Amino acid sequence: MDDPLETSELLAFSKTVEARSLSRAAAELGVPRATISRRLARLEERLGVRLLRRTTRSLALTDAGEALYRHARIVLDAVHHAEASVRKADGAVRGELRVSVPPMMDTSFNAMICDFGRRYPEVRLHVHSTTQYVDLQRGGYDVALRASSALEPGLVARTLARMPLLAVASPAYLEARGTPRTRRDLRSHRCMMGFARGELPQTHWPSSGGKFQVEGALFTNDLLLLCDAALQGLGIALLPQQIVRPHLESGALRHVLPGAIQADSHIAVVYAEREFMPPQLRAFIDAVMAWGGENLLPRADAPKPKRAAKSGLRPRSISPGGPRRASG
Missing domain, CATH: 1.10.10.10 (Winged helix-like DNA-binding domain superfamily/Winged helix DNA-binding domain)
Known part of the structure; x- marks a missing residue:
């Protein structure tokens, strides 16, 4: 042999x-x-x-x-x-940890990372910021934060938060172009879109009954750019409530089509299912869950882990409206 x-x-x-x-x-x-x-x-x-x-x-x-x-x-x-x-059986948390995060993390997340580094100085921490939907197993990552809880087989997701998605536009834009009353009205409006899985320009927005097609006038995977474009009157953007809340309160943006678009943006921490979880990974997941519970609004109401089905099928693309169960 x-x-x-x-x-x-x-x-x-x-x-x-x-x-x-x-x-x-x-x-x-x-x-x-x-x-x-x-x-x-x-x-x-x-x-x-x-x-x-x-x-x-x-x-x-x-x-x-x-x-x-x-x-x-x-x-x-x-x-x-x-x-x-x-x-070593001395109980110390050590080793290498590779993390993938979206580029839109705030100062509270950065503070959590710094605190983790102080608490566990023997952990070699790699934090990679990307808009791409990384493949944990092929890319060599231990854990990722995703704006979705959709899973590939063999992964576990723990939800950090669910935030409603709101279609918003500036008063100046609505005065010039009119306020859409139905989804059909969007055909005569400038819609500003993101990228599915950080890769492909979106073609649909979510609704309570599934999704509907939208013609985009601006595409970007930067949510803050979408928000700024809406504030500047370039069109209608679909964004998490947490981002647009202060602008809605100040009157700089208005919520449109509240009944037609009913979906959530999910933020989850995702990692590979394994029999032996390295101590540094367990410590990091605990730190992220504690950070999410204190800093993401509204707080997650279903923090229990869930596991993807054991299949050889590839996950489908996801929209900002939340996860779709991977069946292909």
Whole structure:
């Protein structure tokens, strides 16, 4: 029987996939670039397949590489957890933690991160801010904050808050273009849209009965830009109540179509379901849940974890109107 694949080769391969660069992978592992190249070459030779398509500027996974990467992450995570379970039993929280967050986090979240760093100085914390809907397992992240509780199989989500979504516009815009009374009226209005999963321009807004198509005049994944554009009279934007509340109270914005659009924006902390949860991940999740309970309004009314169905199907795109159960 053939000997099992070497962990060093799998690690070189996985790091290269995640870093998308041999040089960056070598830097993260603290080895020469030539070492990474040799390990990848040995791995491909041993398996008899091409795993990566390499050019001078990019790396791309082959179908075989895609399959190997999924299994390699499981193996490497298991090795890491086995090591962590016996390395030190002194109760200290230590190790590496990779976190993905949206770019719209406020000063209270930053203060929570700083407090976490002071409480657990032996944790190497990586906080990556992105509008992209990251793949935790493929991207090598331990935990993510998402404006949704939709799940891929094998993930757990804990809801931090649910905030109503409101369609808003400035008084000047409504005076010039008229106030829409029905969803059909939006055809003659400038609607300002976000991006589904941070990637594709939205084509629909949510309603109590599902969703309806909307023609967008401005697209951005920056909610503050959408709010500013509405304040400047550029059109109608659909935004979380927490963002627009002070502008509604001051009269700078008005709520339109209150009966036609009834949906919530969900904020959830998402992590991989696993039998052994590293102490640093558990401590961080506890810190995030405490932060959410104190700083997000309204408070979450269903903080219990939920698990995605065990299926091989891919999740569908989500809208700001809240999660849709992944069935494909």
